[in-house]
Amino acid sequence: MTAIIEQTKEKYGIENWGAGYFSINRKGHLVVHPSENDPYGADLKEIIDDLKKRGIHPPILLRFPQLIVSQIRRLQRAFKNSIKEYEYEGRHLCVYPMKVNQNRAVVEEYLREGSKYDFGLEAGSKAELYAALAMEQSDESLLVLNGFKDEEFIQLAFTGARVGKRVVIVIEKLSELETTLKLANELKRKNPAAPLPMLGIRVKLYSKGSGKWEKSGGEAAKFGLTTTEILEVIKRLSDADRTDMLRLLHFHIGSQLTDIKRIKSAMREAARVYAKIRQMGLPIEYLDVGGGMAVDYDGSKTSFESSANYNAQEFANDVIYLIKNICDDENVPHPTIIQESGRYMTAYHAMLIVNVQDEIETVVEDFTSPVVVTEDDPEVIKELYDLRESINAKNYQEYYHDALENREELFTMFNLGLISLEDRGKGEVLFWDICERADYFAQKKKYVSEEFDELRRLLCAKYLANFSVFRSVPDNWALEQLFPIVPIHKLNKRPTEYATLCDITCDSDGIIEKFVDLHDVKRVLELHELEKGEPYYLGIMLIGAYQEVMGNNHNLFGFPHEAHIHIDEEGYIIKKVLHGSTLSEMLVQAKYDVPSLQETFRRNVERRVKDGEISQKEANELIELYERKASSYTYLLPNCQVGKL
Structure with a gap:
C-alpha cells in the first residue's frame, strides 16, 4: 500500500470503526469484506458502476447480509469462550429485536444463521x-x-x-x-x-x-x-x-x-x-x-456517546x-x-452510497479578489484592505480580531445609511479574504484553537449530496448520532477540500456538520475537489440499525434504491435489486389519488388549449410528460457537470 493510502485510512479512521470489514485497495477504492479481515472483498466503486449500467443510480442502500452472519458468529464466539473459561452452567441465547430493523431480508438472514x-x-x-x-x-x-x-x-x-x-x-x-x-x-x-x-x-x-x-x-x-x-x-x-x-x-x-x-x-x-x-x-x-451492546461508530473505543469502551x-x-x-x-x-443486541448484529451490514450533486459556495473562493480601494472609499474599507495586505503568520490572530471589529462597524454604518450597498459588498469581500488568510496560517500551527476551528467550519464548502438526512440517517438529525462518512473512491489521492454535507430537502436541518474522529468530533470532513464530468461518491456507513425503519418522508423523499450483495472468492454477486420509491408511491402515502391529479392536470392543460395559450401538440406533450414522471425516482438524477450554485 502507498503512503497516501495509509494516511487516508488514518484520516477517515477506517481501521478504527470498521471492525475489520473495510479496507482500501490499490485503486484507492473502499472495499467491503464478508468477515473480519477476510482476504475476499467487494469493491464499492465497481458495484456502483455495475448498478449504473442497470439504470440504478445513487442514492443506493447497499446491504451485505454476510456481515450480519459475521456479527452473530463474533457474539456467539465471545460468549462461548466466556462460558468455557468461567465454567458457567447455563446457556447463552439471543433474540433479535425486530424494531431495530424489521426488513424481511435482515430478519431472515439473522434467522438463517442464528437458528444454528x-x-x-x-x-x-x-x-x-x-x-x-x-x-x-x-x-x-x-x-x-x-x-x-x-x-x-x-x-x-x-x-x-x-x-x-x-x-x-x-x-x-x-x-x-x-x-x-x-x-x-x-x-x-x-x-x-x-x-x-x-x-x-x-x-x-x-x-x-x-x-x-x-x-x-x-x-x-x-x-x-x-x-x-x-x-x-x-x-x-x-x-x-x-x-x-x-x-x-x-x-x-x-x-x-x-x-x-x-x-x-x-x-x-x-x-x-x-x-x-x-x-x-x-x-x-x-x-x-436486554440490548444496549454498543457499536463503536467513531472508533475511539471510549465511553463517548458514539463509541464503546469495551468489545x-x-x-x-x-x-x-x-x-x-x-x-x-x-x-x-x-x-x-x-x-x-440487535444494533450490534445489524449496524455494519448496510451503507448508503450518495453522489455529490453540486458544491454550494458560501464565501469568496480565493485570496485574489478584484477589489480596488481608492482614497474616496470609507475609512472602514481602507482598514480592511490594509489588514488583508499585511496579515502574516505572526499577526494573523490579532488581524483576524481586528477584521471582526471592522465588519461590525461596516454593518452598523450600512444600517445607518452611511455607506452604499457597493461599499458593503466590497467590505465583505475583503473580510472573507482576511478570514481565508487567517485560516491558512492557523492551520499550519501544531495546535489549532477552538476559535479557528470554528472559522474553518465557516469557510468550508458545502457539498450537496443526493439524499435525505431525515429518511436515511434520522438519528444524525434527531440525536446528533455520528456515522462514519468516507469517499468510496479517490482514496489514493490526498483530499484538498474541507466540507460539510447538505442533503436535498428544503430544510435547513438537512445537514451533516459533525464527523467521526479518533480524538474528538470533527466539524468538517476532508474531501476531494469536485471535477466536472466526474461523479463523486460518498458512503454513509454503519446504518443497518434503526435508520431505515425510523426514517421519515420529509419532502416526500422515499426509500432509496436497494441492492443486496454477496461476496465470494471471485468478487461479488448482486443478488437482488429493489427499486426506490417513485413519485406516485410517495403521493399515495400522503393520501393523494394520482389518477385524480393527472385528470386535473389534463383539464387545466386542455383549458389553455381552448383559450389559445398553447397548441394541441404541446398540450399532448405536457400531459404525456406529467403522467410519465409519476414513475420517476424521488431523488435527483445524477449530475456529473458539477458546478457552483
Missing part, C-alpha cells in the same frame, strides 16, 4: 408479532414479547404457543397479567392439554445506562415493574396457581451503552433480583439482559462472570442468558 445457535426473535408490537409467528425458528429458540399489550396482542401470543412457538409474554404492567390469566383459564377450560405461553417480568432497575439513551433505565424509566409490583405479580400468580408460567426475568437499561461500568452495575442488580425470586420457589430459568469479549466476560458469582453466592442455578 437457537437464537430467536423479540417483538414489541402486534405487527412485529404477526410477522414473527410465520418465521421459521429452531425448536429451542424463544419468541420474547415486550412492550405494552392489549387483549388482541396477548391472543396472538397464545396462538403462537398453540403452534409450537416458545413464546414469552413479558409483563410490563399488572393489567397485562390479568388479561393473560383470563385467557389462560379460558383456554384450559376448552382444552386442558393446550400449551400456554411462558411469562416474564420486566424489572425496573435502579441502575442506569450511559450515552444518549441513558433515560431508558433507572427508576423513572418508561418500562418495567417496581419491586412492589413484582411481588404483586408473584402473589397473583400464586393465587391463580400459575407460578409455573413465570420463566423469565428481563431488564433493559438503554440502547448504545457506552460505558462497561454501567453495564456491570446493572448485571449485579439484575442477577441479585433473579436469585431472590428463584429462592422464593419460582421456576425462573431465563435472565434476559464483545469483555462484554461477555463481565456478564458471565458477574451472574455466575452472584448465583453461586445465592446458591441458585445459573440461568440461561438471553441477549437482545
